Amino acid sequence: MKKKTKVKAKSELPEELIREEILTRLPIKSVVRFKSVCKPWLSLFTDPEFIKDHLTRNSIQNPNDYDCLIASKHGRIVTLSRYEETFVLPSDDYELVGSVQGLICLRHGKKLSLWNPAIHQSREFTLPPRHSGDLDRIGLGFHHASNDFKVVVCYFSDDSLCVSVYSxxxxxxKDINVPKIVFFKTKRKRYEISAPKTFVKDCPYWTCNRDMAYCNTVLSLSVMKFDVDSDEFKLLPEFSFDASVQSGPLRKDYELVNMKDCLTLMTYERSQIRSLDVYSLDEEGCCVWSKMYSLGPFIHMDYPDLSQGFRYGGEIVYHNCGKFSCYDHRTDKVKRLVGSTAHVNLVSCFTYMPSLVYLQGMKSVHVQTQTRRSGNNFKTARRLIKSLKN
Structure with a gap:
C-alpha cells in the first residue's frame, strides 16, 4: 500500500497584521535592508503613514534608541544616546542648522541639504539669491497637516526685514511679510537674534537679547518663534534677570532647551554650576515663564556647558570640552555617555530622533567610495560632502 503523504496547507498572515504589527516594529536598519525584498515593500517603506506609524511605535517602545541628540563638534557631527556617542559625518566644510522628525539640515555657504542619516538619503538646494547665508538666521520646521518640511531664512537690509520660506x-x-514690530524694538534698533537654540514641537526658537549690562551680560531675554503652521514669527514673553545679581560676580548665564517637548529655560552661574533654575513657558495657556524647580548645590559639575535635555526622559545634558554627561535630578546621579570624546569646540546641539522620512528627489549618499579617516574607526559619506562643496 502506498503511504499517504501529508500535504501541509500554505498559511499566510493577513497583510494588515504584517504591516501594523510586524513591519512597524522593525529597527530602521532592518527596514532599509528589506526595501530590496520586493516593490510593494519598497513602496510601503516610503509611505508617509507607515513612516509616521513606525516612528510613533518605536519612540514609545524603544525610547533609549529614539530619544537622542545630535551635536556638531570640532570637525565632526555625532549622535548621542543615553549610552553611546556615534560618529555620523565630518563637519569641516559645513554647519549644522538643526533637526526635526529625523531630518538634519546642513549648510555650506549658500547650499543647504536635508539629510536623513538613518536611510542614507539627501536632497540639496540653494539659498535665495539675496540671503548671505548667515547661520544665525536659518531655521528648520515641520508642518504636520501637509507633511511638509520647511526652511526659513531671514536677513536685514537697510533697516528692512526680508524673510523667505522653503517648502x-x-x-x-516664497517670500513672506513680517511686521517690523516683531524684530524691531524702536525705529532704528532691532533685536539681536542668535542661531536657533532649540526646536520644540518641530518649530525653531531663537533667543533675542534686548538689554545688555557691562561685559555683555544679559539683563532681559526674549524668545522668537517661527510658527510653521501659519508661517509667522512670534515674539514670546520676555524673561528678566535680577539686575543686582547680574552686576555681581555670580551673574547668571542661560540655555534654551527642549525638555519633555516643552520650551525650557535654564539659568545658572556662569563660572560653574552650583545651582540651576529651570523655567518653562506654557504657550497654550497663560504664556508666562513659570519656575518649575531649582537644583543644587552640585559638587560634580565644575565648569560645564549645558547642551540640551533628552526630549522625553528629563535628564539634563552637559559637556566639558565636548565630553558629554547627563544628570538625572530625580536620582541625583550623573552618567557619563559612553564613547563621548573630548573636543574643545562644541558648535551646536539639538534633539534628534532617527526616522524613515523620505523626500521626493532625495539621492543616495550611502557611498560608493567610503573612506576611513586615520586613527578613527568609522566610515565617511564622501558623496554628501562633495555635493555640498560644489
Missing amino acids: ANSDSW
Missing part, C-alpha cells in the same frame, strides 16, 4: 513639498522658496 520641501514644492521644492521652492
